[in-house]
Amino acid sequence: MSDALSIVSREAVLSPSPRKSVRAGEITSETELIREAQAGSRAAFDALVRQHDQAVLRLALHLTGSEQDAQDIHQEAFLKAYKSLANFRFECSFYTWIYRIVTNLCLDLMRRRKARREEQAVMIDAAGGEMDLLVNVSDDRAGANPDRELERKQLGRHIMDALEKLTPRERMVFELKHFQGLRLRTIGEMLNTTEETAKNTLFRATKKLRANLAGVR
Amino acid sequence: MTCEQAQESIALAVYGELPDEDRHLLAQHLVVCESCRAEYEAVEGLRKAMSLSPQEEPSANLLAQARLRLEEALDAVPQGGLLVRLGRRFRLGLVRLSSAPVMASALLVFGLAAGGYGGFRLGAHKLHVQQSEMILKALPIRPASVAISNGSVEAANVKPVADGPNDSLMIDTAAAQIANVSQILNAPNSNRVEIRFNRLVPESISGSINDPYIRRLLLLGVVAPQNPMVKDISVDLIARECATGRCNEGPDRRALMDALRYDNDPGVRLNALAGLQPYIASDVHVRNAVLDAMLHDADPIVRVQAIELVAPIEADSSVRQVLHTVAAQDENPQIRDVSEQLLEQEPPVQ
Numbered sequence: 125m126s127d128a129l130s131i132v133s134r135e136a137v138l139s140p141s142p143r144k145s146v147r148a149g150e151i152t153s154e155t156e157l158i159r160e161a162q163a164g165s166r167a168a169f170d171a172l173v174r175q176h177d178q179a180v181l182r183l184a185l186h187l188t189g190s191e192q193d194a195q196d197i198h199q200e201a202f203l204k205a206y207k208s209l210a211n212f213r214f215e216c217s218f219y220t221w222i223y224r225i226v227t228n229l230c231l232d233l234m235r236r237r238k239a240r241r242e243e244q245a246v247m248i249d250a251a252g253g254e255m256d257l258l259v260n261v262s263d264d265r266a267g268a269n270p271d272r273e274l275e276r277k278q279l280g281r282h283i284m285d286a287l288e289k290l291t292p293r294e295r296m297v298f299e300l301k302h303f304q305g306l307r308l309r310t311i312g313e314m315l316n317t318t319e320e321t322a323k324n325t326l327f328r329a330t331k332k333l334r335a336n337l338a339g340v341r
Numbered sequence: 342m343t344c345e346q347a348q349e350s351i352a353l354a355v356y357g358e359l360p361d362e363d364r365h366l367l368a369q370h371l372v373v374c375e376s377c378r379a380e381y382e383a384v385e386g387l388r389k390a391m392s393l394s395p396q397e398e399p400s401a402n403l404l405a406q407a408r409l410r411l412e413e414a415l416d417a418v419p420q421g422g423l424l425v426r427l428g429r430r431f432r433l434g435l436v437r438l439s440s441a442p443v444m445a446s447a448l449l450v451f452g453l454a455a456g457g458y459g460g461f462r463l464g465a466h467k468l469h470v471q472q473s474e475m476i477l478k479a480l481p482i483r484p485a486s487v488a489i490s491n492g493s494v495e496a497a498n499v500k501p502v503a504d505g506p507n508d509s510l511m512i513d514t515a516a517a518q519i520a521n522v523s524q525i526l527n528a529p530n531s532n533r534v535e536i537r538f539n540r541l542v543p544e545s546i547s548g549s550i551n552d553p554y555i556r557r558l559l560l561l562g563v564v565a566p567q568n569p570m571v572k573d574i575s576v577d578l579i580a581r582e583c584a585t586g587r588c589n590e591g592p593d594r595r596a597l598m599d600a601l602r603y604d605n606d607p608g609v610r611l612n613a614l615a616g617l618q619p620y621i622a623s624d625v626h627v628r629n630a631v632l633d634a635m636l637h638d639a640d641p642i643v644r645v646q647a648i649e650l651v652a653p654i655e656a657d658s659s660v661r662q663v664l665h666t667v668a669a670q671d672e673n674p675q676i677r678d679v680s681e682q683l684l685e686q687e688p689p690v691q
């Protein structure tokens with residue numbers, strides 16, 4: 125019981141809410157870069173790219189699980205940004221803007237893939253000894269278990285499977301929240317939706333993930 | 342709070358998105374409701390399980406390749422023109438042109454790294470600012486130079502912390518009972534870092550990257566990481582700060598130079614290099630470390646990057662000397678070309 129309580133009192137890990145709390149001078153420097161890039165400076169645009177492209181690549185890599193797809197998305201996203209930079213009106217941070225482009229591209233790709241997969245999907249439901257991995261995980265902090273490495277590997281595979289079963293949008297919200305540590309408000313902004321919707325989506329995603337992970341073989 | 346409301350709040354609480362008042366109500370509900378408590382444990386279990394599947398960082402190669410492809414694609418876009426392309430060779434040097442964000446705020450958040458280690462009671466979060474500061478200021482320190490040469494330091498040698506830590510002082514890990522740094526969290530475009538470290542129990546402190554105490558913990562992430570990931574992130578964050586001039590001459594630069602010389606991961610070495618860039622011209626130690634990288638780094642991308650960085654100061658004789666060596670001896674023909682081209686240029690008037 126004290127477990128649950130201490131966790132409840134834990135504060136949020138990181139709250140990026142990018143740029144809002146940043147000093148004025150810093151805003152100017154990125155703003156200047158954007159303006160220069162809008163005026164046609166490739167160097168300025170490149171500097172913007174370098175600031176964000178590793179995060180973009182990481183996100184795409186994790187979502188698609190493929191280096192090739194991640195590279196494609198990286199390229200397409202920044203090309204798109206380059207061509208439509210004139211439309212950037214400083215209404216949100218550049219980071220939110222570029223992530224919006226990236227998440228859209230990723231969502232498209234995930235939807236296409238999902239459609240393809242569902243056509244050929246024959247759900248293989250292998251029987252076997254039931255073992256609740258989640259229970260195992262929450263309990264393993266004490267033990268030196270020799271098979272732990274193997275278990276983790278299996279767990280990793282199950283996690284990927286479970287993630288694949290989410291809808292692209294649920295997957296995206298979960299990814300941005302759990303792995304990228306973004307605030308739901310920011311996530312809502314990126315996905316062109318409200319914080320409320322992002323909350324509900326996170327709620328659904330965790331529910332589904334638990335259902336998919338509890339009682340895996 | 343009803344069970345239904347509690348169920349909806351739980352995922353938000355686990356992910357730190359529940360407002361204070363609601364968190365209070367949820368905690369009260371969990372005390373009396375066993376089934377919701379079980380639900381909470383399950384969602385927290387999910388979060389932990391998911392965290393066991395670490396996020397793959399794009400490799401330095403993948404990143405370099407993606408950048409190359411993007412450059413080609415951008416070159417193909419009409420507009421931009423010749424003048425822009427002429428500037429391209431030194432573009433690598435512009436990488437860190439625009440700085441990582443600064444934030445004035447001090448420590449904000451404190452909490453246990455992972456729940457379940459007990460000891461922290463409900464309501465403690467109200468104290469977190471003061472508590473966090475107290476803990477940070479209580480971290481024992483010792484002079485860094487002594488730390489290296491001498492295992493134990495007398496208590497009398499330890500200067501009390503007045504307003505902030507002195508750059509030459511390191512956290513005394515033994516006295517602070519810090520085992521290692523286990524995780525560093527930093528969201529893209531934020532200068533907030535959360536540093537999780539293991540003492541007798543895992544602990545976690547977060548605050549502005551500009552806070553000197555936080556910076557000392559980051560350095561500890563380089564020296565005593567629980568896993569390589571922690572070291573990577575520490576180096577990257579320190580490099581980002583240094584690239585924008587917020588870098589002390591002592592520990593910060595030393596950490597980056599060590600990373601550039603000894604880290605196994607070329608991505609980490611590249612980050613360290615970028616952080617050292619502003620000091621190549623003025624700091625001879627930094628210059629030597631970068632010249633070493635030009636000559637000896639195992640990874641051609643790192644060598645090229647080092648060359649790009651020293652290019653603006655190629656008039657310097659030690660730099661020209663190394664460029665000559667690289668132009669004559671580097672195994673990679675492209676690298677030989679680049680250095681040769683640099684040498685052929687008129688040295689800038691000093």
Ligand SMILES: [Zn+2]
Pocket residue numbers: 343344345347370374375376377378
């Ligand atoms: Zn209940």
